[in-house]
Amino acid sequence: MAPVFSFRVLQTDGEARHGEMTTAHGVVPTPAFMPVGTRGAVKGVTSRDLLDAGADIILANTYHLWLRPGDQLIARLGGLHRFMGWDRPILTDSGGFQAFSLGARRVITEDGIRFRSHLDGSEHLLTPEGATDIQAGLGPDIAMVLDECLAQPATADAVRASTERSARWARRCRDRFQAIADAAPSEKGARPLFAEIKGPGPFSGGRQAPLIHAAATDPGTLVTVTNPGQAQFGIIQGGTVPDLRAMSVDRTLAIGFEAYAIGGLSVGEPPDTMYSVVEHTAPLLPAGRPRYLMGVGTPLDIVEAVSRGIDLFDCVMPTRNARNGQVFTSEGRLTIKNAQYADDARPLDPACTCYTCRTYSRAYLRHLFVAGEITASVLNTVHNLRFYLDTMARVRQAIVFGTLETLRRSLRATFSRPLSDS
Amino acid sequence: MAPVFSFRVLQTDGEARHGEMTTAHGVVPTPAFMPVGTRGAVKGVTSRDLLDAGADIILANTYHLWLRPGDQLIARLGGLHRFMGWDRPILTDSGGFQAFSLGARRVITEDGIRFRSHLDGSEHLLTPEGATDIQAGLGPDIAMVLDECLAQPATADAVRASTERSARWARRCRDRFQAIADAAPSEKGARPLFAEIKGPGPFSGGRQAPLIHAAATDPGTLVTVTNPGQAQFGIIQGGTVPDLRAMSVDRTLAIGFEAYAIGGLSVGEPPDTMYSVVEHTAPLLPAGRPRYLMGVGTPLDIVEAVSRGIDLFDCVMPTRNARNGQVFTSEGRLTIKNAQYADDARPLDPACTCYTCRTYSRAYLRHLFVAGEITASVLNTVHNLRFYLDTMARVRQAIVFGTLETLRRSLRATFSRPLSDS
Numbered sequence: 001m002a003p004v005f006s007f008r009v010l011q012t013d014g015e016a017r018h019g020e021m022t023t024a025h026g027v028v029p030t031p032a033f034m035p036v037g038t039r040g041a042v043k044g045v046t047s048r049d050l051l052d053a054g055a056d057i058i059l060a061n062t063y064h065l066w067l068r069p070g071d072q073l074i075a076r077l078g079g080l081h082r083f084m085g086w087d088r089p090i091l092t093d094s095g096g097f098q099a100f101s102l103g104a105r106r107v108i109t110e111d112g113i114r115f116r117s118h119l120d121g122s123e124h125l126l127t128p129e130g131a132t133d134i135q136a137g138l139g140p141d142i143a144m145v146l147d148e149c150l151a152q153p154a155t156a157d158a159v160r161a162s163t164e165r166s167a168r169w170a171r172r173c174r175d176r177f178q179a180i181a182d183a184a185p186s187e188k189g190a191r192p193l194f195a196e197i198k199g200p201g202p203f204s205g206g207r208q209a210p211l212i213h214a215a216a217t218d219p220g221t222l223v224t225v226t227n228p229g230q231a232q233f234g235i236i237q238g239g240t241v242p243d244l245r246a247m248s249v250d251r252t253l254a255i256g257f258e259a260y261a262i263g264g265l266s267v268g269e270p271p272d273t274m275y276s277v278v279e280h281t282a283p284l285l286p287a288g289r290p291r292y293l294m295g296v297g298t299p300l301d302i303v304e305a306v307s308r309g310i311d312l313f314d315c316v317m318p319t320r321n322a323r324n325g326q327v328f329t330s331e332g333r334l335t336i337k338n339a340q341y342a343d344d345a346r347p348l349d350p351a352c353t354c355y356t357c358r359t360y361s362r363a364y365l366r367h368l369f370v371a372g373e374i375t376a377s378v379l380n381t382v383h384n385l386r387f388y389l390d391t392m393a394r395v396r397q398a399i400v401f402g403t404l405e406t407l408r409r410s411l412r413a414t415f416s417r418p419l420s421d422s
Numbered sequence: 423m424a425p426v427f428s429f430r431v432l433q434t435d436g437e438a439r440h441g442e443m444t445t446a447h448g449v450v451p452t453p454a455f456m457p458v459g460t461r462g463a464v465k466g467v468t469s470r471d472l473l474d475a476g477a478d479i480i481l482a483n484t485y486h487l488w489l490r491p492g493d494q495l496i497a498r499l500g501g502l503h504r505f506m507g508w509d510r511p512i513l514t515d516s517g518g519f520q521a522f523s524l525g526a527r528r529v530i531t532e533d534g535i536r537f538r539s540h541l542d543g544s545e546h547l548l549t550p551e552g553a554t555d556i557q558a559g560l561g562p563d564i565a566m567v568l569d570e571c572l573a574q575p576a577t578a579d580a581v582r583a584s585t586e587r588s589a590r591w592a593r594r595c596r597d598r599f600q601a602i603a604d605a606a607p608s609e610k611g612a613r614p615l616f617a618e619i620k621g622p623g624p625f626s627g628g629r630q631a632p633l634i635h636a637a638a639t640d641p642g643t644l645v646t647v648t649n650p651g652q653a654q655f656g657i658i659q660g661g662t663v664p665d666l667r668a669m670s671v672d673r674t675l676a677i678g679f680e681a682y683a684i685g686g687l688s689v690g691e692p693p694d695t696m697y698s699v700v701e702h703t704a705p706l707l708p709a710g711r712p713r714y715l716m717g718v719g720t721p722l723d724i725v726e727a728v729s730r731g732i733d734l735f736d737c738v739m740p741t742r743n744a745r746n747g748q749v750f751t752s753e754g755r756l757t758i759k760n761a762q763y764a765d766d767a768r769p770l771d772p773a774c775t776c777y778t779c780r781t782y783s784r785a786y787l788r789h790l791f792v793a794g795e796i797t798a799s800v801l802n803t804v805h806n807l808r809f810y811l812d813t814m815a816r817v818r819q820a821i822v823f824g825t826l827e828t829l830r831r832s833l834r835a836t837f838s839r840p841l842s843d844s
Binding site: 039040041042043044045046047048064068069073076077078082083084085323342343345355359360361363364366367368370371373374375377378379 | 462467498505764767783788
């Protein structure tokens with residue numbers, strides 16, 4: 001079965017686009033922000049909270065789920081959607097970034113990334129084919145190719161060599177993805193791997209009954225497929241060198257993916273450098289496919305990138321900052337543990353209608369944070385996610401009304417100033 | 423304004439009673455279980471989760487809230503209900519038990535309990551009058567008297583002396599409670615302490631506008647009252663000595679409270695000893711008032727106590743065990759981290775309809791627990807609370823239908839066996 005993935009642009013405002021991205025688990029209005037569910041849970045909240053916050057799509061991390069509890073375990077249980085209790089779209093990264101940044105004694109060869117698990121020291125090899133197979137088993141609606149994450153700082157030659165390797169790996173990922181798709185039995189012939197996964201639970205309809213495919217490139221290997229409608233995105237690398245970005249675009253477009261991401265940014269470079277790379281790279285990508293800027297960013301970063309033609313974002317910032325007590329509001333950021341909030345009866349954000357803001361005062365939230373209560377993380381996360389997702393809704397609305405520049409200036413004014421309480 | 427507190431028994435089954443306890447914040451069907459919100463939050467969940475689990479009344483800890491964030495801060499913000507975002511009934515303990523068990527260098531005299539805070543080492547004196555004043559400021563619907571918690575083991579003489587002191591302290595608590603009530607301005611003359619607490623939030627209706635009362639017993643002291651409808655419960659002490667329990671009942675009834683609790687149990691004695699003390703003591707208490715067994719217990723303990731005439735319970739067990747990965751189910755307890763659940767697609771409890779059981783598998787919950795995800799605590803707590811509160815609903819129903827003995831035997835069979843996975 002071919003991916004059901006599609007995208008159409010409904011409205012533009014300068015380079016910014018408002019569109020609809022259709023996946024095997026539903027439609028995502030873009031520009032969209034993906035909350036990060038590293039280990040199969042967005043930290044501190046439940047699927048119900050995510051729906052309540054307005055999440056249309058979430059991201060999960062292949063590296064973490066592969067090592068624990070294991071992609072095959074998740075596949076046996078029907079795939080990531082059922083495992084996580086989330087029946088809307090999911091995107092998974094390829095696992096490469098975490099293998100680079102968390103794995104010990106990592107060695108990168110043309111074959112792939114060899115490393116030792118941060119959990120138990122066991123040795124693993126992550127290849128382009130392996131990353132594709134693992135994601136076939138996890139069953140997100142969007143899988144990412146394995147690319148090489150270059151250690152910074154890097155020489156121009158090193159960036160070029162890495163970009164070329166990433167392109168070769170992308171080719172291998174696509175070949176594997178196609179081989180798995182080509183080997184798929186007809187829908188009629190699909191056979192469930194484990195009958196018991198059709199048990200209780202909201203996702204037992206069988207739409208994603210796992211299949212066993214023999215991957216054509218490696219006849220001896222059985223690949224589990226839990227989402228036959230999966231799409232695969234390529235990733236543009238090339239550091240901050242315009243020519244290499246352009247070369248990466250050429251090489252990646254020549255392979256052909258359902259859509260394209262810009263990787264290798266938000267790794268410590270100044271914001272203006274990132275904006276510049278995005279501004280140079282986004283127009284080289286097909287207008288009819290969504291563009292995903294990986295790992296970005298602050299609310300301001302997001303609007304700056306949208307105004308340069310980006311459609312999809314993910315970042316741990318709203319959830320991680322929430323657990324650390326930093327809250328995003330329409331008036332800027334605030335640090336809830338500060339003494340000035342001890343007696344403050346106002347909600348975190350008077351303009352917000354999330355459960356936290358409807359129910360609790362800053363004084364209460366400060367108390368919970370200072371006391372180390374788990375509920376502090378829950379309530380701050382509920383709010384920060386709503387703030388991010390509300391911001392995306394305002395971005396989409398601004399594109400429809402042709403007022404994105406006004407929104408961009410407003411967010412710049414709000415988030416360029418120092419913390420409201422610093 | 424006199425307490426609005428009342429109680430009526432609707433049905434009995436042997437010694438067990440099903441009734442309705444009316445408080446300033448609504449009616450509680452009894453027998454009832456109170457989830458414990460130590461520091462103003464039931465650990466890991468929100469008020470919304472508590473409503474969803476079926477909680478009618480919760481307990482908060484005076485000691486913790488007094489030391490941090492402070493009873494006066496909570497009073498300025500309108501009282502504990504508004505602070506916690508919970509507009510149903512609340513009961514607070516007196517703080518004595520925690521001052522004994524958490525405070526450092528504690529010295530008990532006739533005056534009260536002198537101790538150093540476990541937070542910052544600061545010295546505090548908790549007197550019967552102080553415990554009453556603090557609870558007046560916090561504004562629960564039910565306040566408890568300060569009693570002396572006796573270190574175990576204790577001689578019969580020590581138990582007697584302690585029981586007598588508790589009775590004298592109960593007298594002082596009641597005197598203070600009455601003085602505060604007598605000093606209350608008329609409803610018409612009630613004046614809000616802080617105008618700004620009438621800001622946003624669901625509890626701004628002004629029903630609990632804070633008042634300043636001059637307490638008659640100590641004309642120099644202003645006591646803040648945030649819940650004029652507050653009731654006060656006495657506590658029966660006397661250890662495991664029947665005569666001392668009877669003496670304590672006599673002394674406490676002679677003072678007269680809205681209702682009575684049995685204290686000094688669930689402190690390490692064998693279950694049969696506890697049941698025996700309850701069986702001896704409960705019938706000595708007025709049939710027309712609710713009876714509260716403090717700090718109890720397991721589902722089986724609760725049903726055993728109900729069948730001996732108890733109406734109210736609190737215990738950290740469902741919430742604490744949830745965070746430690748121990749889950750209560752209709753088939754007994756299970757320890758979610760055990761390897762046998764790694765691949766288990768079933769919900770925690772096939773008979774449960776809580777959000778956790780409707781949405782997630784044991785395999786997923788095991789994964790989250792092993793990975794140390796906060797969401798594991800949230801989801802296990804949601805389930806354990808529902809299990810306890812569903813059990814109370816079944817207890818009430820069994821009393822109505824005269825089948826409590828059948829339920830008691832069933833729970834004994836379920837919870838007397840070893841852990842299902844041990």
